[in-house]
Amino acid sequence: GAVVSQHPSWVICKSGTSVKIECRSLDFQATTMFWYRQFPKQSLMLMATSNEGSKATYEQGVEKDKFLINHASLTLSTLTVTSAHPEDSSFYICSARARGQNNSPLHFGNGTRLTVT
Amino acid sequence: QQPVQSPQAVILREGEDAVINCSSSKALYSVHWYRQKHGEAPVFLMILLKGGEQKGHEKISASFNEKKQQSSLYLTASQLSYSGTYFCGTDTSNTGKLIFGQGTTLQVKP
Numbered sequence: 001g002a003v004v005s006q007h008p009s010w011v012i013c014k015s016g017t018s019v020k021i022e023c024r025s026l027d028f029q030a031t032t033m034f035w036y037r038q039f040p041k042q043s044l045m046l047m048a049t050s051n052e053g054s055k056a057t058y059e060q061g062v063e064k065d066k067f068l069i070n071h072a073s074l075t076l077s078t079l080t081v082t083s084a085h086p087e088d089s090s091f092y093i094c095s096a097r098a099r100g101q102n103n104s105p106l107h108f109g110n111g112t113r114l115t116v117t
Numbered sequence: 118q119q120p121v122q123s124p125q126a127v128i129l130r131e132g133e134d135a136v137i138n139c140s141s142s143k144a145l146y147s148v149h150w151y152r153q154k155h156g157e158a159p160v161f162l163m164i165l166l167k168g169g170e171q172k173g174h175e176k177i178s179a180s181f182n183e184k185k186q187q188s189s190l191y192l193t194a195s196q197l198s199y200s201g202t203y204f205c206g207t208d209t210s211n212t213g214k215l216i217f218g219q220g221t222t223l224q225v226k227p
Binding site: 106 | 119146149151157158159160161164166204206208212213214215216217218219220
C-alpha cells in the first residue's frame with residue numbers, strides 16, 4: 001500500500017512554456033503533499049507544502065507565481081512550472097503522507113525530470 | 118534549517134559496517150531515514166520519534182538522541198544493495214514537513 005504516482009516521469013520543454021506535473025496518492029487519502037526539487041548530486045530541497053482545499057505554503061526563496069500548486073482533491077496535487085527557463089531544469093519529486101498520520105513515513109513519487117531547452 | 122550529515126561519502130567492502138550521522142541545530146520531533154539510488158525516488162528506511170528510541174530493520178538500525186538533536190544510522194555487514202545516497206529528514210515543527218540533510222553517499226564494493 002501507500003503508493004504515490006507521479007506523471008510525467010520526464011518532460012522536455014522549450015524556454016517560456018509551462019509544464020504541469022501531477023502527483024496522485026493511489027491507495028490512500030492525503031490532505032498534505034510535499035513538493036521537492038533535486039539538482040544533480042544534491043539534496044532534496046523542499047519547495048512547498050500542498051494543502052487540500054487551501055493555498056500551498058511555500059518555502060523561503062521559492063517563487064509562488066512561478067511554481068503554481070493546486071491540491072484540488074485528497075488524492076491529487078499538481079505543480080505547474082510557469083514560463084520555464086533552463087535553470088528550472090531539475091528533478092521534481094512529490095511526496096505524501098496518509099491522512100491524519102503526521103509522524104508516518106513520507107511516500108515519494110518516482111519523480112519528474114524536467115529539461116528546459 | 119538543513120540538518121548536517123556526516124560523513125559525506127563512505128566506501129566499504131561487502132560485510133563491513135558503517136555509521137551515518139545526522140545532526141540538527143533545532144529540537145527534533147522526528148527523524149526519518151531514506152535511501153536513494155541514482156535516478157530513482159527515495160525509499161523509506163525507518164522513522165524515529167521523540168523518546169530516544171532505537172529501531173532496526175534487518176541489518177540496518179538507527180538511534181535518536183533527542184537531547185543532542187542527533188540521529189545515527191547503523192549499517193552492519195553491508196551488502197552491495199546498500200549502495201546509494203542516504204538522507205536523513207528532520208521534522209522540527211511537528212507538522213510532518215521534512216527537511217533533508219545533504220546526503221551521504223555509500224558505495225559498497227565486492
